[in-house]
Amino acid sequence: MENFTPVTSLVGGILIGLASFGLLAFNGRIAGISGITGALLAPKAGDVGWRLAFFFGLVLGGIVMGALQPQWFEYGLDRSVATVAIAGLVVGFGTRLGSGCTSGHGVCGISRLSVRSIVATVTFMATGAITVFLFRTWGAS
Amino acid sequence: MGCIVKEIIVSLVSGFTFAVGLAVSGMTQPTKVVGFLDFLGDWDPSLAFVMGGAIAVYLPLFRWVRNRERAFLGAKFLIPTRKDLSPRLIAGSALFGIGWGLAGFCPGPAIVAASSRMSMGLIFFVAMVTGMLLFRAFEFASQPAPAPVKSS
Numbered sequence: 001m002e003n004f005t006p007v008t009s010l011v012g013g014i015l016i017g018l019a020s021f022g023l024l025a026f027n028g029r030i031a032g033i034s035g036i037t038g039a040l041l042a043p044k045a046g047d048v049g050w051r052l053a054f055f056f057g058l059v060l061g062g063i064v065m066g067a068l069q070p071q072w073f074e075y076g077l078d079r080s081v082a083t084v085a086i087a088g089l090v091v092g093f094g095t096r097l098g099s100g101c102t103s104g105h106g107v108c109g110i111s112r113l114s115v116r117s118i119v120a121t122v123t124f125m126a127t128g129a130i131t132v133f134l135f136r137t138w139g140a141s
Numbered sequence: 142m143g144c145i146v147k148e149i150i151v152s153l154v155s156g157f158t159f160a161v162g163l164a165v166s167g168m169t170q171p172t173k174v175v176g177f178l179d180f181l182g183d184w185d186p187s188l189a190f191v192m193g194g195a196i197a198v199y200l201p202l203f204r205w206v207r208n209r210e211r212a213f214l215g216a217k218f219l220i221p222t223r224k225d226l227s228p229r230l231i232a233g234s235a236l237f238g239i240g241w242g243l244a245g246f247c248p249g250p251a252i253v254a255a256s257s258r259m260s261m262g263l264i265f266f267v268a269m270v271t272g273m274l275l276f277r278a279f280e281f282a283s284q285p286a287p288a289p290v291k292s293s
């Protein structure tokens with residue numbers, strides 16, 4: 001547990017909470033990243049601008065933080081390109097099928113005490129933990 | 142300044158702040174994500190503080206702002222109302238968790254990492270968008286065909 005970072009993780013979490021609240025309070029929208037991104041792939045008139053702006057904000061944040069703190073953007077895991085690509089496919093498909101990811105279900109949904117979001121979060125945490133356990137046990141990459 | 146423009150500025154600032162939060166929190170470092178999910182190994186509980194911090198802010202503010210008729214810029218609140226625990230919800234979340242554990246990325250951090258030009262982040266992001274497009278095709282294929290239009 002040498003990498004335990006409760007303070008920065010908490011500060012980051014508070015920023016995520018404030019960002020999500022801003023989107024809700026001013027625009028009336030839930031900050032669910034898979035939903036915001038997924039709907040951009042099937043754009044509906046009058047519903048594109050705010051999604052594109054949020055997505056662009058994420059991109060801008062990545063560019064700025066990547067330049068300022070490159071050590072926060074190291075992959076670090078021993079995974080093949082094929083594994084990462086398969087994981088991406090599964091995450092893209094799964095988050096759309098399950099109507100949300102860590103942001104929409106894990107933060108916004110749990111805060112609304114939505115039973116669907118609580119069940120979704122428990123489910124993806126559980127399958128994530130099982131996957132990590134099996135991957136480590138088998139020593140694959 | 143029109144409300145649409147203001148809404149777009151709010152979205153941009155929200156997305157930017159969200160990305161900074163993800164970077165500061167450690168969510169853009171897949172080693173930390175996998176360390177968090179490794180309950181049975183050398184568990185790193187840091188990322189529990191991310192979700193905890195975000196919920197500690199969002200939960201009370203949500204309850205407060207929800208009493209309003211409309212959002213500050215005049216839009217209606219668009220908040221999910223479904224309560225059913227559908228097979229899709231469970232299966233989709235289960236799949237998401239598998240991918241999350243495999244590569245250590247969920248959608249937000251993947252977008253942010255790709256933007257920082259981390260190569261694995263870019264690969265994951267392109268694959269993720271492909272997966273979302275596959276879902277669209279799947280949904281399109283699984284919908285019943287529209288009723289034929291009667292010609293008179």
